[in-house]
Amino acid sequence: MLLYEKLVNKEEKLSLVGLGYVGLPIAVAFAKQINVIGFDTNDKKIEIYKSGVDPTKEVGSEAIKNTTLEFTADETKLREAKFHIVAVPTPVNQDKTPNLDPVEGASHLIGRNLTKGSIVVYESTVYPGVTEEICIPILEKESGLKCGIDFRVGYSPERINPGDKIHRLETITKIVSGVDDESTMEIANVYNLIIKGGVHTVSSIKTAEAIKVVENSQRDINIAFMNELAMVFDRMGIDTNEVVEGMNTKWNALGFKPGLVGGHCIGVDPYYFLYEAERLGYHSQIIAAGRRINDGMGEFIADAIIKNLIQANKVVRRSKVVIFGITFKENCPDIRNSKVEDIIKTLKEYCIDPIIVDPWANQEDVWNEYKVELVDKDVINDADCIVLAVEHNEFKALTLDDFDKMFVKDQNDKKVLIDVKGILNKDEIQAKGYSYWRL
Template sequence: MSLFEKLVNKEEKIAVVGLGYVGMPIAVAFAKKVNVIGFDLNEKKINLYKSGIDPTNEVGNEEIKTSKVDFTSNEVRLKEAKFHIVAVPTPINADKTPDLSPVEGASSIIGRNLSKGSIVVYESTVFPGVTEDVCIPILEKESGLKCGEDFKVGYSPERINPGDKVHTLEKIIKIVSGIDSESLEEISRVYELVIEAGVHKASSIKVAEAAKVVENSQRDINIAFMNELAMVFDRMEINTKDVIDAMNTKWNALGFYPGLVGGHCIGVDPYYFVYEAERLGYHSQIILSGRKINDGMGEFVADAIIKKLILTNKIVKQAKVVILGLTFKENCPDIRNSKVIDIITRLKEYDINPSIVDPQANPIEAKYEYNIDLVELESIRNADCLVLAVGHSEFMNLDNSKIDKMFGDFENNQKVIIDVKSILDKEEIETGGFSYWSL
């Protein structure tokens, strides 16, 4: 009997290692079909899941409450599983080089608890070669077992889009790969249990690894192009959104928009690809140029704020600036690698300490990560400048009357609105007489 059949018959278990924005939805999905152990080192997070609370908002509290996932922070429980899925983050260091410590740590933990006949599948984003050259040796060392003989390994890059309730896990084609044809077939069958869109069998683990970093690098480059256009259009005094709306009437327009590019995927993955390319003697030109542009957008927005304050006769050091949004994207509580921080950092160079509003972000995490005390939207008064940095649904219905209440008692043409995501009705705002700027 194959491992797949034993999983379906609930004679064996799946273990998901790392229960964040990626791992938790996978664990919940598989638990509807097979027995699942959900493992994470963070005991606080495990206790939240056990209490029926979803801090990621990816599947929601009700799903967590009814899920049959066996949540644990005890690594010994991994001995009960034969199919392991690794979904830990892969961040970058301060010098933009890959930080493989989480995936190395997860490999050590699994290796210590690995048994013969197991399959280990990595979903963490890495550059081509990491699974075979870094992870497998750790698994072998810790377990004393031989890959290919005693256990098998595969790679299936995560494609979850945090905060997206349309393109969910089940509806996104899953790339799968294995160390050999046997493991590829077994891994494919397991994922097909929960992936309604089906799987794509990559020819090798390295191809699957490369596909992940390249698809995000492609998006990064396209957004960088739009950001560069936005900076040029700003000098030309042309509204970027108006240009894009006109351009998008053509059938083959790509539909990208300018903006802040943060998070744990698009803002990170290109550096993984570039790192390995440079190790092999090739210096990236396009990818690094795109990263440089996108990494500089926070400062560009901050400088636009300062310019607008000066043009409206504000004393910059005394200006009250309010930023709406801290997370790295709309309708998502994830604040990791948020480029809104770059705006804040730049403003502080002008002695401006902005107030930050974000109904999606966790106040405790904001304080811990960035030493930021979030404030309520309803409490905002006497502002000189309002910066809409993230397009949360809570900000989408702000009309002139709601916006006006947040400002001080002075003429509308001295009330500065910075609309980074172009979520406001430009004509309505300008009709109201506000001093408006959008990226």
């Protein structure tokens, strides 16, 4: 009997290693069909899940309360499972090289608890070759088993878009590949239990790994192009948003907009591609240039804040600047690799210690990651400058009157409003006489 059939008959279990923004939705989805063990090394996170709370807001606390998923921080429980999915983060180091510590650590952990007949599938983003050249040898060494004989391995890149309520795990086509045709088909069958958008099999694990880094590199390059245009148009005195709106009236416009590019995918994955390409002797020009442009947007926006403060006759070092948003994207609590931090760092170089407001972010996480304290918007007053950095629905719902109450009591032309995402009505703001700038 195939492992797939044993899972469906609940004779075997599936384990999910890494219960973050990616792993949790996968584990909860599979738990509706088969027996699932959800493992994470973070004891505190496991206790939060056991209490019925979803801090990621990806599946919701109600789903956590009702799931049959078995949450655990005990790695020996993995010995009860035969199908393992690895969904741990793969960040970059300070020098922008891949940090494979999490995925290597997960491989050691699974290897120690691997049994014959098992399948291990990696979802973590890596450069082509990592699964076969780094992960499999670790699994073999730790388990004493042989890949292709005693156990099999596959790769299926995660494509979850945190905060997206339309493109969900179940509706996004799943890329799948295994060490051989048999494992590819078995892995595809298992994922078909939860993926309504269909499963797309590819010829090799390296191909599947490449698909993930390339699709995000493509987005990164397109956004970098828009960011470069925004910087040039700023010098030309042209409104980038108006240009984009006009361009998008053509049928083949791609719909990209300028902005901060952070998070765990678009702001990271291109560096994995660059690393492996350079290791093989090829020095990328387009992808590397895109990364440089996007990584510099925080500083560019901070400089725009300073210029507008000066133009409003403000004493820069005494100015009270309030930044709305610190998550890496809208309507999502994920603060990983948020480029709002770059704005904060640059402002501090001008002796400005900005106040941060974000109803989506967790206070403790923000402090641990960025040493920044969050405040409630209702206590904001006497602001010289308000920066709308993230397009949360709560911020989009605010009116100009709401903002006006937060500003220092002064002439409108001395109230600086920086609208990074262009979410406010430009005509209305200009009619009020505010000092207004948008990307």
